[in-house]
Amino acid sequence: MKKRLPAFVITFIIWLLLTWPGKEDWQEQVFAGLICSAIVAALLGHIYPQRAEKLLQPKRYLWALVYIPYFIYWCVRANLDVAYRVLHPEMPIRPGIVRVTTNLQTDMAKTFLANSITLTPGTLTVDIIGQDFFVHWIYIPTEDVEEHTRLIVGRFERMLKEIFE
């Protein structure tokens, strides 16, 4: 029951955003939403979220507010970088798959780290085995493994640790 409640609340908020009740029929919409969220929470409540008390700690939201602009900055830089490589007549690429390691423990944090890596300049997560990320890099600057970890993971790891762990 304790696990089902956050699932119910999240599902209901998503329902309200998706339907966005109009002026005339908002009672029906909200009522249908309550029933649907209850069904979803009863059937699938065990898969998310793992530790719900994290949702109520305001410090995590503050870090998320810091993280979002930082992420958007790197995301726009990534796009300009890709545009440069694609439009350059000789295509300056030097691709390969490198291995980097992370200290993050929870699945949620690792998922967000993998997504962030995929959307930032020149990198794409291919697989995760335990603590090791295999990252395809479009332009490998050095052969040094420590340097790879610092360049790819170091950008986001600290903030994600504050948000998700």
Next chain:
Amino acid sequence: MTFLVLALGILLLCTFLCLYRIGAGPTAPDRTVAIDILGTLVVGFCGIYGLYRGKDFYMNIAIAWALLSFIGTMALAKYLEGRSFDE
């Protein structure tokens, strides 16, 4: 009006580039990626067309399309990996 024609023209060009990649291959993953990208382009198209017509049900189509495109790509990726779908 010119805005809509220009925007849809750019999206049409993108679509033809994706179709070229779907046709030319050379491997199955290339085609899968192109199909995924095509789905995302359709979402953008629905957004622009919904804005032009001022109707919000185009966005419903876009959300459903994004969901189905994601599930389809995941199924194709599982198939490429050589595993069954329920794993």
Next chain:
Amino acid sequence: MSDLVATVIIFIGLLFDLFGCIGLVRLPDIYNRVQASTKCVTLGTCMILIGVLIHAGIGALGIKALVCAVFILFTSPVAAHAVARGAHFFGVRLWEGSVMDKFLEERESQKKDK
């Protein structure tokens, strides 16, 4: 004023879409294509939808566009990751100009252990 800002944002998004699709055609192997197309088309489509939000204001159309943008931002990297992994297991090797492939080494060493 907000109409002008929205139009500019939508056009920047469309340009990124176009760059992504050019990358899909020009780059030499599957992994580079996944990279370029996923990054550019994800941000491009998100910018189009944010432009729709700014143009339409808070209402059914705008909020749905925002939800759709967040959804694409979360799912698109996951799909790219799945396709790249599937391609590696499918047997597609990296482009001949590539520098290293640590993932192939790892998979072969695991096979030997078995």
